[in-house]
Amino acid sequence: MLQAIGLTSTPRRDRPPVVDDLTFEARPGAVTALLGPTGSGKTTTLRLILELDPGRGITYFRGRPLHRVAHPSREVGVFLGDVPGHPSRTLRGQLRMLCAASGTPLARAEEALRSVGLTGLEGRRIGTLPLGADRRLGLACALLGAPHTLLLDEPGAGLSAAESTWLYELLRAHAAGGGTVLYTTCDPKDAARHADRVVTLDGGRLVADQEATEFARTRLRPRVAVRTPHVARLAAAVTQEARAARRPVEVVAEDGNLLSVYGSDCAAVGDTAFRHGVVIHRLADETGDTAPASRTPKDATRERGASGRNHPGQDPSGQAASGEAPSGEAPSGQDPAEPRVPPSRAAARRPARSPSRPLRYELRRLVGVPSTPLVVATVLLVSVTLALLLGRGGVAALPAVLAGWPAILPLPPAALGAGLIGACSFGEEYRYPALTAGRGAVPRRLGLLLAKLAVSAAVALGLGGLVAAADLGALRLVYGGELIPVPENWPALCASWLGLLVGCAWAGVLGAGVFRAAAAGVAAVLAVPVAFVPLLQKVLTGPSVRSVAGLPGRLREFAGPQWPPAADRWLTGALRVVGQPAGVALSMVLTGLLCAYVFTGLHRKARW
Template identity: 55%
Template structure:
């Protein structure tokens, strides 16, 4: 159950807020539609509910706001627009990454893929999916954690008829199992056909909260759909009889052999066709702009001749008439038809078949909103959407509307909208998750490993770093005047950082930069959840990647130098231990700086800029601070520490501690340590600010 109370977005410059004091309820076991024209505030209302946008008001999901739910993905499944994933990631890899984040076994991804029909495309890249397949993947992401609530923003926009019907069936199946479904739409037809309750937004305010039956009666027009090979003749007869009986009847020619008749009944039209010997292939009640209400299997809707024939209603010839006898045209009918043909144009308006945006004819166009064919002197009242914009008299936000009193005997019976469950078997949902794994500190680490290894960015970056480092080492050896430690690191004095350190910083910046550019965890808590567990996982993976990159870079440089110049340049330095510690600390520190800076500034470019700024900006500042005779040296610090502790350092620990102290006291090491402390403090502050907000 969803309870939204007073949702109000922040006001914009010279414009009212997009959503102003919206309150409603979406009950469990029901499908609720949030209807509104483009710009009415539907998407903004969903973002306010999910705490993706700042504003006032609160939304409760089964009695708790989203920020008070320990695992939001288990409570709410969200589909907002396209799938927010890296375009180079595969469908299966994307779902398995989300499984790792939610603590689900990897087989859950295959179960969901089978339900949404993407098993054959499991290895396809996200940027190659069509609109329909992307929506299927988005629904798979929403259903992955077996949530109780589904929140979908215009899920059927741009989909084919079959794709939209399948998606609506999934929504209905989820509601039938006791879940809550809230979706937005701009089409009254879709809302009336799919939802149990319709909430109407206009100008950021809730103007109607109605049951679907009330919505169909007040916002949609009942009509009779007629299919006959003699559409023009039947239309002329209905016109003549309505004029004679002084009734208001509107006839819309839908194209081909189809008519839409407003203001009449199936019985009246059937009797007219029976009296005049007109063959009728279909005669059914419909809700205007909504489609047929009779249960029809999907194959019939898609155009299967056999199923369509079984689903159609035929009005046969009159009983007692000889089927083989030609009755011939009725003289009165011919006279009436000629009179109808000679009617002035302003008295008759027949709607032509409309086409969709892509040029395909629309099979079920909306009825005329302007002046149609009004026969008789009785005034015609258009019960269209514009006539009922206010709330239902018996409804209020968050309350159920009771149906009106029984209609009068003269009123036309209102057909009940068809539900997806009546049009055929509902699609299958993924099996429920009965037992969930206990929270584990390794869950963020598994997620980060799948995120980093699921795309080729890390592999391409590492290969480019190794090639650049080897070529630079060969070039420095050829030029000469480069110390051996800097030669093995391919680090000329003119370059602020070696290629391995820059590459490690770039990989670290990508770790958070991709989260903000392609926020796969957006459905969980906004853009990127600022949890310390996720930060620690990214720091550990970045450190391991940087360490591996540092070792491989030195190894490749040694191998290339040996192949090109021989063994004279690859001798091991006597002080290899402090040099190795400094090298590892530099590369790992650059990767951590990239991770923290990208997490604070929400950009990969900002993370890489922070890495490069350490030797260019921070190092000169540190050197300026350390200048002067009053600054003392830290040489002998390990020996003095041993004297203080009075314990023998095992395994030569004083040597390792001295190497660490030397690395820190160097300008680059001190500047890097200072930058890491500042970035970590900024990240913690932003995390605390997000929690308070």
């Protein structure tokens, strides 16, 4: 049971709300159609139900609001348009990534693909799917958690007749299994044909809430559609003969050469056209839409009262619901002792956890697209090439040669690659929001941030090791091992190298997370050597009054005999690494980005 009570969207400027005090219900075991023309508030209603848009009102899913459901993907499946997935990701990779996000077993990915008829296309890229297969994948994403309720926005738009028939058979099967189905449409005939109940909207307000049979009887009626180049002559002839025979016939001239005749049949209209010598290009029985002009809420109230049934959220006396159940009562399926959240606090609700398995989700997101191995391969190729060119001259320092870092580049290729991979980790979330279907756009959660930082750091460390090994191997192969000696301070050099890569990766992650674009993450990485390092070099070139050179010795005196002998060497190396202008600048950038990330998350009332 889905109960929407008092849904009202937040108005923008001086405009009225897109959805205004909307109350209805969708029953289990039935398909409910949310009908209305374009701009009537259908999509906004779904987003208010899912708590994706700010507003008032509340929606109960089997007696519980969505923010109190432990696993939302197991309660509601959502399809709001195009599949929110990277075009280069495979169908299997997309569903397995969503399984990791929702804590669903990976076996459900194959089951969902099989249930929507995509068996055999598991390895195909999302960007190469035709419209029908794209909609099937969207339904597979909605069905992934085996939800009780399905919310679909215009699921049949643009589909062929065969695809549309398959779609509504699937929705009917889900409802027959005890599930709840709510979908939007702007076609009254579609609603009457495929739904059990029709909720009609106009201007964001409820117009009617009817059974499909009652809706078809009051809103739709049969007509004869005639196409003829002589519309006026045929209309006059049909009207004249109907008056002579005293038959209630209505003739309406549509756009172009189409004539709609209500209250007659094809045989009578064809005979009239033959007798008057009117040429007919098409003659067919149809079901016409007789939608009236926008009705007021009072009209909707009279219509509900005439059907002998109170609207959900309305008491028997006919008073409209205020957004809560009557005093002392709880909504259907809800424990009366359980506290209820008032509709006015809808914007301050705490969202459900998403993703449920952030580290597993981030790993599958990273390896599911070809851009990651492409970046790694490009970095290795460029770095080896630059290392060979620098080593040929014999002038560049060995660390710069091993890193493939000429003086004209602000950063070595490995650092740029690590920053790009880190920036894409959040940039792809905002460009292809895979988490939108479940809980909204890229939730700012500590678990998701830590997972991205951990995975990007691991990738940066692996990339740094690969680049160093590849450059060293190429140099020794081309120029000989005796010309490339291993320096004595290699531990400090390795620490500086890996610290630079991890810092760049984290700068990319945080920059893209704050500014919601991968380009912003790359810009944050480049800002370290281009802007901050020269500034710090000017500051550090001045006379120094104090120094931390004796810090290891003072710590040894403070700790006493427990101080390990090797700690002096490691601490000195760490201070030397951190004390460099690049290290200081990178630390400052990371601190600023982290504070900005936390501040913007709190500013948007995102709960951690």
